[in-house]
Amino acid sequence: MIDVLSQQVIAGDRRALARAITVVEDGGKEAAQLVSSVFSRSGRAHVIGVTGSPGVGKSTLVDALITEARKQDLKVAVLAVDPSSPFTGGAILGDRIRMQGHTLDRKVFIRSMANRGHQGGVSLATYDAVRMLDASGFDVIIIETVGVGQSELAIAQTADTTILVLMPGSGDDIQAIKSGIMEIGDVFVVNKGDLPGANKSASEIVASLELAHFETAWRPPVIVSIAETGQGIDELWQSVCDHKAFLEASGLLETRRSKRIQAELSEIVADMARRNLKDSLANSTDVQDVITQIINREIDPHTAASHLIPSLFASR
């Protein structure tokens, strides 16, 4: 089944692609098989992360970016990822409705992903979903994350190019940039540029960036946009393309992808450790005995874990 599915994904079948993303969302062995079978066909797409606080207009901006990319006849996929679901599930549904101007376009694919309950699950599933879209022939993959927490940043960083979206007067966000937290942004956008203070916010960001230390020669541009009307979106798209060209010319694309693979491997081994423990808890009386010992305060969880770990992986 997985073999057929992977062939359909590679052939660009949209329904198969939707199913494949559900498989990787669920994780586990089937997901690993599927990734394994399409992996050699991936690595070609430009992956763009879009992140920012709720209400800054990320979805409208993504919608406008799709339009730009389509002008160049690029195939575009959007993954709207919400790591803090179930509570904000409504927001994502709204996003999908908003983007429905593109639903008849066969070269646009939009998909929401939410946390299916197991920790660390969203970021792993995001890596793999990007791979499915990539293998399926999409040129541009936009990962939109709802929110600005740690997990959202982690997801944004799975991208080649990260766009950080702000709006005028969002003082907290600008404070975060000043304190150097947001050095992950490759391109900054002050959206809702028709609101008062847009240029001031942009200048503040520019000033902060001038003081910042960068590890590479790339200097993040700061763009004022009005996504609703499309104003500034061509400039934004150009910056994103410039950043891609910079990554390729400087060899940094490979450095970035190498870092990303390390982070991914780390999440995979963590996930395997969790799954193996879960299996052992269900099947091994030794492991159940350890739990009882912990409850009786005869052994602490950290010591118990270091005793358990060799046997968790020994039989595999």
Added chain:
Amino acid sequence: MIDVLSQQVIAGDRRALARAITVVEDGGKEAAQLVSSVFSRSGRAHVIGVTGSPGVGKSTLVDALITEARKQDLKVAVLAVDPSSPFTGGAILGDRIRMQGHTLDRKVFIRSMANRGHQGGVSLATYDAVRMLDASGFDVIIIETVGVGQSELAIAQTADTTILVLMPGSGDDIQAIKSGIMEIGDVFVVNKGDLPGANKSASEIVASLELAHFETAWRPPVIVSIAETGQGIDELWQSVCDHKAFLEASGLLETRRSKRIQAELSEIVADMARRNLKDSLANSTDVQDVITQIINREIDPHTAASHLIPSLFASR
């Protein structure tokens, strides 16, 4: 150093306790040692989780709960945990300032914890910080989580008793309860009870709970409170104490703690897997070679991880 620190923690030294929590926040071997040396002294405190959307008045409510607990001369500690820091760091600082009415009380200890950057880190650190407070002699430990995402819920579930705080008219939250997601609440509070619609919200929750399926004989009470004035807080505190008595009498306290220990073990093995991989990446050329193979699309990350895992743990 860890030995001395653990003795000071057990002796109830506040400064040592603060240092110990920093050690467990950082994680790794020192944290494990510290936990190991105080573990036999823990397990006595009543751990209360307080969670809910931003703006519902959690901090004021926690402040009022401290006052209730102090009336019975119980020693109270509060851990304000923000898994989606750095962005919302301000909120937590605000919380601490708000609770400063208790700062001169030597039987009250308030501490903020934020994500120090590594995934899964906050929940592990929370387990261990609770243990430090517990071993240090606090009778009641309140874990306040800022926000309502998946990680916040996971943290709230490290408690014996979980209080879910809502406010009148928070339709999304009530929707979430209806869809059965919020069955983790042991006690429900509609705070800001002086706002319009408070009783309607409470009735809606009661109605949802009547339809819900419960695994135990406990039926979550729904309390309307005004934390600012203290109204309803005595009733809330009584419900929390009733829940504790129920857990003890029914033997469910042990069941809950057993589940919690399983979840914790799972996070510990995942964390160990991540750390061992990180060490190997720094020290082993074999592991570096695997990364190169992945970049060259010769092997996919899932297959690579399953090859790497035995060696990650073999030498330990």
